[in-house]
Amino acid sequence: MSTIFFLIQQTMFFTIPLMVVALGGMFSERSGVINIALEGIMIMGGFFSILFINVMQGTLSGQLLLILAIIVATISGAAFSMLHAYAAINMKADQTISGTALNMLAPALSIFMARMIQPSGVQQIQFTNTFRIEKVPVFGDIPVIGEMFFQNTYITTYLGVAILIISAIVLFKTKFGLRLRACGEHPQAADAVGVSVYKMRYSGVAISGMLAGIGGLIFVVTTSTNFNANVAGYGFLALAVLIFGQWNPYRIAGAALFFGFMKTISATYSSIPLLYNLPITGYFYKMIPYIATLIVLVFSSKKSQSPKAAGIPYDQGAR
Amino acid sequence: MKKVLLLVLVFSLVLSMFAGCGLGKSGYELALVTDLGTIDDKSFNQGSWEGLKKYADEHKKTYQYYQPGEGTNAAYLEAIDLAVKGGAKVIVTPGFLFEVPIYEAQKKYPEVMFVLVDGEPHTEDYATYHTEKNVQPILYAEEEAGFMAGYAAVKDGFTKLGFQGGMAVPAVIRYGHGFAQGADVAAKEMGLAEGSISLMYNYSGDFAASPESQARAAGWYKAGTEVIFACGGAVGNSVMAAAEAAGGKFVIGVDVDQYAESETVISSAMKMLGNSVYQALEAYYNKKWEGGTTWVLNATNDGVGLAMDNAKWRTFSAEDYNTLLKAVQDKAFTINNKSDIGVTDLGLTYVNITEVTD
Numbered sequence: 001m002s003t004i005f006f007l008i009q010q011t012m013f014f015t016i017p018l019m020v021v022a023l024g025g026m027f028s029e030r031s032g033v034i035n036i037a038l039e040g041i042m043i044m045g046g047f048f049s050i051l052f053i054n055v056m057q058g059t060l061s062g063q064l065l066l067i068l069a070i071i072v073a074t075i076s077g078a079a080f081s082m083l084h085a086y087a088a089i090n091m092k093a094d095q096t097i098s099g100t101a102l103n104m105l106a107p108a109l110s111i112f113m114a115r116m117i118q119p120s121g122v123q124q125i126q127f128t129n130t131f132r133i134e135k136v137p138v139f140g141d142i143p144v145i146g147e148m149f150f151q152n153t154y155i156t157t158y159l160g161v162a163i164l165i166i167s168a169i170v171l172f173k174t175k176f177g178l179r180l181r182a183c184g185e186h187p188q189a190a191d192a193v194g195v196s197v198y199k200m201r202y203s204g205v206a207i208s209g210m211l212a213g214i215g216g217l218i219f220v221v222t223t224s225t226n227f228n229a230n231v232a233g234y235g236f237l238a239l240a241v242l243i244f245g246q247w248n249p250y251r252i253a254g255a256a257l258f259f260g261f262m263k264t265i266s267a268t269y270s271s272i273p274l275l276y277n278l279p280i281t282g283y284f285y286k287m288i289p290y291i292a293t294l295i296v297l298v299f300s301s302k303k304s305q306s307p308k309a310a311g312i313p314y315d316q317g318a319r
Numbered sequence: 320m321k322k323v324l325l326l327v328l329v330f331s332l333v334l335s336m337f338a339g340c341g342l343g344k345s346g347y348e349l350a351l352v353t354d355l356g357t358i359d360d361k362s363f364n365q366g367s368w369e370g371l372k373k374y375a376d377e378h379k380k381t382y383q384y385y386q387p388g389e390g391t392n393a394a395y396l397e398a399i400d401l402a403v404k405g406g407a408k409v410i411v412t413p414g415f416l417f418e419v420p421i422y423e424a425q426k427k428y429p430e431v432m433f434v435l436v437d438g439e440p441h442t443e444d445y446a447t448y449h450t451e452k453n454v455q456p457i458l459y460a461e462e463e464a465g466f467m468a469g470y471a472a473v474k475d476g477f478t479k480l481g482f483q484g485g486m487a488v489p490a491v492i493r494y495g496h497g498f499a500q501g502a503d504v505a506a507k508e509m510g511l512a513e514g515s516i517s518l519m520y521n522y523s524g525d526f527a528a529s530p531e532s533q534a535r536a537a538g539w540y541k542a543g544t545e546v547i548f549a550c551g552g553a554v555g556n557s558v559m560a561a562a563e564a565a566g567g568k569f570v571i572g573v574d575v576d577q578y579a580e581s582e583t584v585i586s587s588a589m590k591m592l593g594n595s596v597y598q599a600l601e602a603y604y605n606k607k608w609e610g611g612t613t614w615v616l617n618a619t620n621d622g623v624g625l626a627m628d629n630a631k632w633r634t635f636s637a638e639d640y641n642t643l644l645k646a647v648q649d650k651a652f653t654i655n656n657k658s659d660i661g662v663t664d665l666g667l668t669y670v671n672i673t674e675v676t677d
Contacts, residue, residue, distance in 0.1 A: 006541050010534045121357035124553075126580070129563055152564065224528035224556040225563070225581050232529040267531040268538030270519060270675040282676060 003272055005147045007264055012153065015260030016160035017042075017219040021238035022245060022252045023167045024211030028081075029247060030171065031204025032184040032197075034311040036099035037084045038212045039235025040106030041077050045213025046220045047110035048076035050227035051117065053127045061130040063155055066221070070159070070214055077213015078206045080106070085205035089198055092313035107229040114229070124226040131155065131221060156218045163211065168249040180204055184307030187314045197314045212238075244293050246305040259289045347383035349375050349600070350407035352398045354414040355390045362575050366592030367413035367436050373593065374600040383407075392443070395420035403428055409603055411596055412436065419443050425451040432610065434599040436592060439613055452611040455599050460617035461490050462656040463647055464588035465497025465548070466504075467618070467625045468571050470643055471586065472546055473505035473516060475635040477569075480670075481544040483536060483558050484522040485551020489658035494550045494573065494588065495520065499662055499670055500654055506669035514671040519544055520662050521675040526552035528560075535675070536561035540568045546585060549573065559583055569631075576626035587626040594621045618647040 021038050028035035049069040056065060080102070087098035111123045118125065135141075136150035149157075171177040182190040183200040191197050212235065219234055220227050241259055245252030266285035269275040351358070351371050358368040368384060375382040383405060387398040395417060402410050410431060412421060415438035422440035425433060432453050439456040441448040450456055472480055482498050484491040499518055506516045519539045523532050536547055536558040546569040547562070549555035555572060559581035562568040572580070572587030595616050602608050616622020627640050646652065655665055663672055 003541075006538070010537060013534065014530050115357075120359055122360050123355070129560065132564055219530070220528075223530045223533040223560055224553065225559045226528075226553075226556055228528060228553050228556075230527050230553070232525075232527050232531075234530075263531065264534055267534035268541075270521070270535070270673065271538035271542035271544075276673075 002147075005151075007261075007268070007272075008148045009152050010264045010268060011257070011260045012149075012157050013222045013260075014263045015256045016157050017215045017222075017234060018238050018241050018259055019253055019256035020160050020163055020218065021212050021215035021235060022241040022256060023163060023249060024208035024215065025238060025242040026167070026208075026245075026247055026249065026252060027171075027180070027211070028204045028208035029242070029310045030184045030307050031180045031201045032187055032307060032309045032312070032314065033085070033088050033201050033205050034095045034099065035081070035084060035205060035208050036096060036236075036239060037081065037102035037106075038208070038215075038238050039231060039233065040099075040102040040104075041080050041209050041212035042216030042219065042231045042235045043106040043110055043229060044080040044216070045073040045077035046216030046227055046231060047106075047113070047125070047229070049073035049213070049217040050125045050127055050220055051114070054125050057128055057130070061128075063131065063133075066131045066155060069217060070156070073213040073217040074210045075213075077211070077216070078209040081205050081209025081212070082202075084209075085202050088205070088313065089201045092315070095311055095313075103235075110227075110229045114227075124228045126226045127221075129221065129225065154218070154222060156214075156221070159214075160218070163214075164249060164253050171249060176203075181307070183314075184309055187309050188316075188318065191314075191316065201314065240290075240293050243306075244296055246300065247307060248305065258292070262286075262289045346406035347381045347402075348406065348408050349380050349382040349411070350402035350405065350409070351382075351384040351411040351413070352395065352402060352417070353384060353386050354395075354412075354416045357386065358384050363413040363436065363592060366575060366590075367411055367596045370593030370596030371411050371600065374597045378604065390416070392420050392423075396423060399424045399428075403431055407431060409434065409600060411599075413592065413596075414438065421454060422449065425454045429453055432603055432608065434596060436595065437590065450611050450613065455602070455608065455610045456613040457595050457599065457622075458613055458615045459490075459590045459595075459622050460615055460656065461493035461588075461590075461623070462497030462500070462654050463618045464590065464623035464625070465494040465550075466501035466652065466654050467497075467623075467640075467643055467647060468548055468586070468588040469498035469501025469503075470505040471501075471625060471632065471635045471640065472548075472571065473502045473509070474639060475632045477545045478511075478515060479517050479544045479546075481519040481536070481539045481547035482521070483532065483547050483549045483551065483554060485526040485554045486524060487522040491522065491550055492658040493656055494548070495522075496656070496658075496662055496665060497654055498548050498588075499665060499667055499672060500652075503665075503667040503670045504652055511669060513668045516670045517544075518670050518672045519547075519675060520672050523551055523554050526554060528553040528557045530557075532557035533561050537564060540565035545569065546571060548588070550588075556580065572626070576629060578626065578629035585632060586630040589624055589626050591616070591621050591624055618644060619650075 049072045052072045053069050087093040088095045114123045140146045140150040179195045183197050187197045219231050241255045245255035353364045356364045358364050385398045385402050387394040411434045413436040418438040421435050435456045482495045502516050532554045547558050548571040549558040550573045559570050562570050562583035569585040570583045572584045576587045578584045
């Protein structure tokens with residue numbers, strides 16, 4: 001039983017950053033801007049927020065510090081994503097190219113700044129992890145569920161769930177969500193009824209920047225003891241989750257859970273006797289999420305839910 | 320026209336910056352060119368710099384360090400050019416990143432001596448290895464450092480061990496094999512039953528912190544592993560994150576004393592960079608320069624060891640370490656250092672190895 005609890009706890013470490021970043025990507029693409037810069041934005045969000053923790057950890061600690069760091073990650077992610085928004089929306093640049101440019105810029109820039117800012121001149125930014133919650137009060141004592149979801153966890157896990165619910169509500173139940181989706185499907189029509197396509201697309205990219213920034217912070221805090229200008233390709237993985245989840249928040253959550261669970265199995269099967277004794281190599285578990293993505297694409301690409309106008313710069317004069 | 324003028328201005332600005340660096344005081348006899356880090360990076364640069372500084376202070380030599388503008392072979396060569404212009408007779412270059420630049424520089428500056436720490440000069444495609452007489456490459460017997468770590472861990476009372484390597488390059492493999500053999504010998508000495516030490520063994524395939532490495536380590540700790548020898552750059556940070564989360568678990572660091580990176584670091588298997596730079600400089604000034612041949616430094620010539628100053632061993636004392644070091648120096652143990660065999664091919668009987676291949 002405790003193995004199952006352990007697996008679920010570990011799965012959350014994979015799932016939450018993937019889901020949050022993929023939801024970010026969803027907002028951007030639903031507004032009509034393809035955002036493959038998620039990886040780069042994660043790095044920048046991680047950089048600024050971990051630097052903030054590094055500087056402030058002498059005076060603050062625990063959840064308050066983490067929450068402030070999340071705010072820093074949100075702002076810095078949004079600010080960095082504006083570069084992409086400006087290129088893609090105002091300058092009508094190829095969105096893949098500007099996204100790639102940000103992805104290449106981010107690690108270099110964060111290494112450069114880390115070296116400039118830190119007196120030691122090293123590229124790694126150390127932090128002390130005072131954020132882990134052994135057991136959530138009250139909830140942690142609930143049998144089974146308490147152990148699964150409320151022990152050995154981070155506040156970011158619940159933030160991730162909150163972001164999921166809010167995203168779904170915003171996208172499907174608000175005026176803003178409807179307009180955003182309209183801009184991703186048929187911007188000319190949206191413009192014709194008085195929606196500012198530029199504003200909507202800027203909002204979409206900004207939200208994706210915020211969420212990717214948070215994702216970067218969550219990724220680093222849960223997996224390392226320092227920030228090293230690297231998020232191990234999880235921004236790109238989030239893109240796969242986004243597509244696997246067909247641009248729908250609940251499906252994205254499901255896809256992130258699936259990816260997270262398979263990744264957990266592939267990383268930890270060696271400590272689970274039941275799995276270790278199966279005549280299957282670890283490579284197999286590693287391949288499953290990607291094979292599943294391909295299969296889903298094969299069956300779903302005909303009726304793909306991808307926003308129709310994603311990736312096409314808005315041209316008011318086009319008919 | 321404006322553009323041309325602008326271009327000329329920019330160029331003259333850049334040139335004037337370089338001019339400023341090259342001239343200045345003439346004559347720093349000893350020079351160190353840093354790799355990506357600075358001389359206080361708590362790693363290769365700092366270790367080598369301390370050795371150089373120590374020798375220079377003791378023997379009244381002038382010394383200086385040069386930091387390349389960026390981490391490319393061209394930038395390294397430029398920094399070497401600067402050092403030579405600055406009057407350097409011996410240039411110390413720490414880290415394998417200098418293997419290619421030194422391959423070039425050794426021919427360009429035949430009258431300048433180079434000390435290449437932890438590498439051998441070769442071409443960019445690894446096709447040709449060639450060391451001129453003016454280069455002293457230094458390699459380390461990682462298997463002895465790993466051996467001492469494994470031995471100390473078992474003597475300290477641990478029976479469930481883990482080895483988390485990065486990429487399976489020869490240096491990492493030798494650390495890992497040494498670790499397994501050290502544990503085996505210690506178990507035998509302590510009269511434990513055969514197979515009583517368990518060892519989880521994995522190469523992550525990269526040198527980056529990732530949820531995979533964190534989860535793998537967390538899983539091992541969960542399943543009972545007490546201490547993991549983390550030997551793969553930032554992979555170690557993921558192992559430390561897992562150890563902190565698990566509580567009461569330990570990590571053995573690598574290359575330099577990593578005690579500052581996490582509370583969980585119990586000790587580190589080290590390469591004694593300062594010592595080796597000092598020895599190379601001593602050899603040069605005492606006319607015993609052995610350039611052209613590679614030094615493989617081991618415990619006998621203080622090339623490798625365990626970090627004991629900040630160690631948190633429970634029972635393994637400094638005295639125990641000195642006994643162990645003496646025994647390794649006297650070659651009391653035969654340590655297999657082949658990096659082209661698997662860890663299970665070592666034929667260990669006291670250590671039960673579970674090799675995790677993914």
